[in-house]
Amino acid sequence: MPWLKLITTIFCQGLFSWEYADIIKNMANIEELFSASQVRPPERKDLDIPDDLKANLLVTTVGGFIDTIYNWARSNSVWPLTYGTSCCAIEMMSVGMSRFDISRFGSEVFRATPRQADLIITAGTITRKMAPALVRLYQQLPEPKYVIAMGACTITGGMFHDSYSVVQGVDRIIPVDVYVPGCPPRPEGLLHGLFTLQRKIRREKLADRKAIAAAHDRAVHDVCEETGLILN
Amino acid sequence: MTEANVYSGFLSAAGIAVKASAVMATGVEVLSIEAKDLLTAAGKLKKDKAMALNFITALEVKSGYQAAYYFSNITNGDAVELKVTVPKADPTIASLSDLFASANWQEREAYDMIGLNFEGHPNLTRILNPDNWDGHPLRKDYIGPIDALNQPVNI
Numbered sequence: 001m002p003w004l005k006l007i008t009t010i011f012c013q014g015l016f017s018w019e020y021a022d023i024i025k026n027m028a029n030i031e032e033l034f035s036a037s038q039v040r041p042p043e044r045k046d047l048d049i050p051d052d053l054k055a056n057l058l059v060t061t062v063g064g065f066i067d068t069i070y071n072w073a074r075s076n077s078v079w080p081l082t083y084g085t086s087c088c089a090i091e092m093m094s095v096g097m098s099r100f101d102i103s104r105f106g107s108e109v110f111r112a113t114p115r116q117a118d119l120i121i122t123a124g125t126i127t128r129k130m131a132p133a134l135v136r137l138y139q140q141l142p143e144p145k146y147v148i149a150m151g152a153c154t155i156t157g158g159m160f161h162d163s164y165s166v167v168q169g170v171d172r173i174i175p176v177d178v179y180v181p182g183c184p185p186r187p188e189g190l191l192h193g194l195f196t197l198q199r200k201i202r203r204e205k206l207a208d209r210k211a212i213a214a215a216h217d218r219a220v221h222d223v224c225e226e227t228g229l230i231l232n
Numbered sequence: 233m234t235e236a237n238v239y240s241g242f243l244s245a246a247g248i249a250v251k252a253s254a255v256m257a258t259g260v261e262v263l264s265i266e267a268k269d270l271l272t273a274a275g276k277l278k279k280d281k282a283m284a285l286n287f288i289t290a291l292e293v294k295s296g297y298q299a300a301y302y303f304s305n306i307t308n309g310d311a312v313e314l315k316v317t318v319p320k321a322d323p324t325i326a327s328l329s330d331l332f333a334s335a336n337w338q339e340r341e342a343y344d345m346i347g348l349n350f351e352g353h354p355n356l357t358r359i360l361n362p363d364n365w366d367g368h369p370l371r372k373d374y375i376g377p378i379d380a381l382n383q384p385v386n387i
């Protein structure tokens with residue numbers, strides 16, 4: 001069958017379904033995973049695919065295939081930084097414990113240093129005194145890096161938004177990928193934020209990585225110029 | 233429970249003018265004294281080794297900035313609070329950090345937030361706000377920073 005040599009194929013039922021079918025129903029299912037990353041079910045008329053195989057066969061490009069596998073692996077091992085500045089951190093700890101158990105989704109490895117982490121969950125109020133430290137931590141994260149703004153304080157300043165010392169939203173100093181509202185959000189809310197981030201990761205392309213990294217650097221640089229946060 | 237006016241009499245006997253005195257419902261004597269007498273009064277209280285300076289608090293009142301020193305005796309539970317008011321033009325108070333080690337950080341906090349100037353303090357620098365902060369946030373006329381991180385809120 002010559003089309004096997006021309007196109008990359010995945011027998012997806014065997015390869016992927018074990019993970020998503022059991023763990024959670026409303027997470028990205030297998031069709032969503034592939035529709036997000038340029039992988040399409042076989043529709044080409046010139047390919048002579050037997051009917052009984054069509055349900056188990058996906059047709060993609062080499063780039064799309066690599067993106068899919070790479071993002072699938074990456075999105076299931078998002079390691080967060082141990083970073084909690086107030087009460088949201090209690091919910092973040094709860095998410096790490098056995099009742100909610102973020103390790104079911106590959107994010108249980110809370111790292112003590114930003115150089116080994118992929119994600120900052122900004123759990124708690126960010127003050128003006130803490131802001132330079134947070135920017136420093138963000139800069140020390142290796143690319144690809146992500147930020148979940150957890151709770152009202154990191155989204156808008158929350159109930160402290162008219163305080164002289166509180167930054168009115170963490171997105172004023174670092175780029176944010178996912179917002180999780182709540183005061184504090186329930187652990188399920190943070191898990192949903194993580195799923196949202198995983199979906200976002202699965203939609204990324206390897207070819208865009210350089211542009212995304214440059215955008216992150218530029219955003220932080222602009223903030224430092226504008227606000228005079230002390231950095232070196 | 234303090235016997236009524238124990239510390240008021242104690243300080244008066246030491247030659248310190250007590251401007252006003254009151255007793256809280258909890259039995260704590262509250263005595264207002266002159267700023268220049270504070271160091272002497274604290275020295276007299278310190279003669280009792282069981283006397284501890286629990287906390288210092290500061291606030292803004294009409295006549296100036298007020299600092300309140302809460303002392304308590306750790307053996308019998310007696311407590312006395314000394315209040316000192318200084319004018320806004322020159323908010324200078326003698327530091328107690330030589331007498332009571334617990335005064336050190338408390339005075340730094342009062343300096344940071346209200347702007348009281350503690351004379352004789354070994355290290356009178358900011359403790360809560362960043363070192364390059366402008367102004368003293370708990371003053372009534374304080375206006376916070378307005379920039380890309382903080383913007384005024386109109387509700």
